[in-house]
Amino acid sequence: MKKKIIIILIAIVVLIQFYPMEKPTVTIDNPNDLLVTSKVPENISKLLKNACYDCHSNESIFPWYSNVAPVKWMLYDHISEAREELNFSNWNSLETDDKADILDDISSMVLEGEMPIKGYTILHSEANLSEADRELIATWADEMLDLIYE
Ligand code: HEC
Numbered sequence: 001m002k003k004k005i006i007i008i009l010i011a012i013v014v015l016i017q018f019y020p021m022e023k024p025t026v027t028i029d030n031p032n033d034l035l036v037t038s039k040v041p042e043n044i045s046k047l048l049k050n051a052c053y054d055c056h057s058n059e060s061i062f063p064w065y066s067n068v069a070p071v072k073w074m075l076y077d078h079i080s081e082a083r084e085e086l087n088f089s090n091w092n093s094l095e096t097d098d099k100a101d102i103l104d105d106i107s108s109m110v111l112e113g114e115m116p117i118k119g120y121t122i123l124h125s126e127a128n129l130s131e132a133d134r135e136l137i138a139t140w141a142d143e144m145l146d147l148i149y150e
Helices: 002-016 042-051 071-085 088-093 096-111 131-148
Strands: none
Touching: 042 131, 096 131
């Protein structure tokens, strides 16, 4: 009986792998990327790369488990949604007002501890931001917001 259940479970896991789902595309060369087009201090760019770029850029890195259903259903969705809200790879093609809105959001989301989303940091310890890191990102975003309208 136990054996039967295990075989059925394995069969389900194998079968769900065939459910079609489009993987978010990955491009490494992004001429409009924030870090390419703006002067971002090294420490900030490192924090953004480590804690945000997997979801909010075209440079997402997909570890093996991220391509296995059912994990991939959630991850692919998260990444597509995250890129829709904010994609650092398209930064320079955004309107000034949109950039301003996003910088304002970045500052508050990071200070309130809402980003990076919980769960991500369990498997990505480098994305675990300290209070000081959060302050650094927020201050940078606020300063950049001031500069945008100059
Ligand atoms: C594991 C994926 C993931 C990571 C990593 C991540 N985000 Fe997000 N982010 C999302 C998703 C999904 C959304 C859209 C849904 C939502 O708002 O919760 C989002 C939304 C946002 C928004 C828009 C919020 C709004 O609703 O106005 C901002 C700004 C943002 N993230 C900033 C960041 C910053 C800054 C980092 C890095 C410190 C980061 N995110 C890391 C997944 C992620």
